[in-house]
Amino acid sequence: MKNKLVLNSIKRVVVLGMVGFTIQVHAEILVILPETGPMSRAGLSIKQGILSAAQASKNEIPLKFVDSDQKTIKALLKQHVNKKTKMIIGPLARPDVEALINLKPKVPVLALNEVYPSDKSVWQYSLSKNDDALALLDYIQHDKVSKLYVVREKGTEAESINFLNALFANYMGEVDPVEHMPKSISDREGILLLGSNQWLTSFPKLQKKKIYTQAIAVDEKKALPKGMKFCDVPALYIAEWDDVVKAYKDKPTSLPYQRLYAFGGDAWHIAEQFVLDPNVKSLTFNGRTGKIKIDGNRVERIPQCFERSKNNLVPL
Numbered sequence: 001m002k003n004k005l006v007l008n009s010i011k012r013v014v015v016l017g018m019v020g021f022t023i024q025v026h027a028e029i030l031v032i033l034p035e036t037g038p039m040s041r042a043g044l045s046i047k048q049g050i051l052s053a054a055q056a057s058k059n060e061i062p063l064k065f066v067d068s069d070q071k072t073i074k075a076l077l078k079q080h081v082n083k084k085t086k087m088i089i090g091p092l093a094r095p096d097v098e099a100l101i102n103l104k105p106k107v108p109v110l111a112l113n114e115v116y117p118s119d120k121s122v123w124q125y126s127l128s129k130n131d132d133a134l135a136l137l138d139y140i141q142h143d144k145v146s147k148l149y150v151v152r153e154k155g156t157e158a159e160s161i162n163f164l165n166a167l168f169a170n171y172m173g174e175v176d177p178v179e180h181m182p183k184s185i186s187d188r189e190g191i192l193l194l195g196s197n198q199w200l201t202s203f204p205k206l207q208k209k210k211i212y213t214q215a216i217a218v219d220e221k222k223a224l225p226k227g228m229k230f231c232d233v234p235a236l237y238i239a240e241w242d243d244v245v246k247a248y249k250d251k252p253t254s255l256p257y258q259r260l261y262a263f264g265g266d267a268w269h270i271a272e273q274f275v276l277d278p279n280v281k282s283l284t285f286n287g288r289t290g291k292i293k294i295d296g297n298r299v300e301r302i303p304q305c306f307e308r309s310k311n312n313l314v315p316l
Contacts, residue, residue: 027275028062030080030107032090037069043092045257046112048250049264050089052243057268061275068092073099081107086278087271097124108278110271112263118297125270125299127233127263127289132215133166135231135290135303139316140171143210145190147174149182153195160194163214167192185210197222215303218255224308229316234304235262235288237313244288262288270294 031050034043047065054063066080068091077100081088088109091097097111101119109122118124140148148171152160168175181203185191190210193200197219200206208227215232218224235244236258247261266287273283283294290303305316 026084027086028064028084029087029089029271029275030085031063031065032068032076032088033065033092034069035067039093042260045253045260046264048247049261050268052247053265053268056243057272059272059276061272068096074103077103077105086275089267089271108274110267112267120297123297123299125267127259129162130166131301132231132303133163134170135305136212137167137170139229139305140190140212143190144188145173145210146188147176148190148192150175150177150192150194151181153199156195159216160214200225220255226308226310228308229305231303231305233259233262233289237306241265241288266292
């Protein structure tokens, strides 16, 4: 009887091993990114993030990378999608995402941008400024700010327009865009400063409470003013994800492209889960780019918010 139990256990191990081997042999993730052309730096940064996360994973699912520059999505799918293709990551450019949705793909797709059209086979995931704005808005409301003054650095308005639009659309209090910094504010008022790090740190006497900014103001060399709050990709500030740290060590780059390393890592993790369990309907995890919630075909990203203390950044 004991020998029979041992044999049954061995059979189970063999079967599980065969399942893992089957996934590796018969599954492939197709990654469509711009590796040449004007968007190549962004595409290659995401690719680096995907590769680092895939190498750190125990599930050795093969990846096939194809360059989307100067090629139609229809032609790429026709040439590269085959029986082994169980998931597609990409494309990145909005027109390419729209073109892919219009083709109604038979293979599940994790598109790396958000557009208005949708399809049941396509999940849309991005580093939207709307996500950063909504996360920060939660803390503004938590601070009981009923009136928010908005001060913008001249010449940088285009960089914050999407962030500001999301704020206007969702904030229940009063928003007052002003040309100059208010001399004083009440307990129910706050200040949102949108501009460069150099501009933010140029104010000689900036208050230390209820002051907020956008992640683009963060600088690796110069700290934000004390008390300032912002929301961003957590992997840039919390060294929990070894693959993102490795990607940066292998190819050091500026903060915008470090965010794309984290973006690629989370894209890999999402795709990996769907390949391992094609029937999964929902997914929640604390990712490199924030808390990720997937329900149906909706991907929600909640960035991590931080406050600048005297000596460092404190996660909120």
